[in-house]
Amino acid sequence: xxxxxxxxxxxxDKYLNEGIERYRKRLKHYIDFNMDVIPDxxxxxxxxxEQQKIQEGELILAKLGxxxxxxxFDERGEAYTSIQFSGFLQKKMASGLKELILVIGGPYGFSDxxxxxxxxxxxxxxMTFSHQLARLLCVEQLYRAFTILKxxxxxxx
Numbered sequence: 001x002x003x004x005x006x007x008x009x010x011x012x013d014k015y016l017n018e019g020i021e022r023y024r025k026r027l028k029h030y031i032d033f034n035m036d037v038i039p040d041x042x043x044x045x046x047x048x049x050e051q052q053k054i055q056e057g058e059l060i061l062a063k064l065g066x067x068x069x070x071x072x073f074d075e076r077g078e079a080y081t082s083i084q085f086s087g088f089l090q091k092k093m094a095s096g097l098k099e100l101i102l103v104i105g106g107p108y109g110f111s112d113x114x115x116x117x118x119x120x121x122x123x124x125x126x127m128t129f130s131h132q133l134a135r136l137l138c139v140e141q142l143y144r145a146f147t148i149l150k151x152x153x154x155x156x157x
Contacts, residue, residue, distance in 0.1 A: 001092065002032040002099040005139065006063055006070070008056050008106035009040040011132045023139035030146035031093075035139075036063065041106075049108040057111030060103055067098035069119050072110060073138055075128050077121030082155055085122070086145035102142075104134050 011017050020035070027033040038059045041052055064070060069092070080088060092100045103110075103118070107130070115121070124137050147154035 001097055002034065003027075003089075003142070004034045004036055004099060004101045005135070005142070006036045006038065006060065006101050006103045007135055008038045008060070008104070008131065010037060011135060013132065016132055016136050019136045020139055023136075023143045026143050027139065027146065030143075030150070033142075038063075050111075052106065053108050053111040054113075056106050057114040060105075060110075060114055061117060063101065064117070068101055069097055069099075070101035070103055070117075072114070072118045072121040073102060073104045073124055073134060074109065074121040075123055075126060077123040079123045079126070082141060082144050083148055083157075085141060086148040088122075089142075089145050090149055102138065104131055104138060107131055 011020065024033065024035060038056065041047065041055050047055070060070075089100075102122075103114075105114070110118075124134060124141070129137065144155050
């Protein structure tokens with residue numbers, strides 16, 4: 001199975017990019033991992049938030065295809081412990097799915113159409129994080145999940 005983290009917009013801060021890259025490299029030892037960046041909407045600052053979500057949503061949905069399943073990272077999603085999240089990933093890998101796409105939206109979240117087509121929503125926390133910081137948290141949790149599945153000592157109970 002291929003695991004793709006689909007994100008909207010670039011990450012501006014050097015320290016976040018360094019952290020993301022650190023965990024991205026580590027993930028390559030466990031799974032075919034890809035981080036796909038949808039460019040920022042041109043003239044997005046001139047759009048209302050709903051218009052921006054719709055345009056970003058169209059770009060997100062264009063990434064879908066046969067034998068791919070996508071789940072959203074959203075503060076209103078289902079909350080998992082790290083161990084439960086590793087179980088979620090294990091079930092997806094065992095299902096025969098070709099590609100699992102996890103999506104982090106832009107600053108305003110997702111359009112209604114993206115919510116409708118997503119298989120589920122997963123919460124990193126009930127708190128709201130910037131979409132750039134959420135990327136770092138997400139790749140770290142993905143790495144943690146794979147170390148849990150492999151019985152490695154990174155995660156402590």
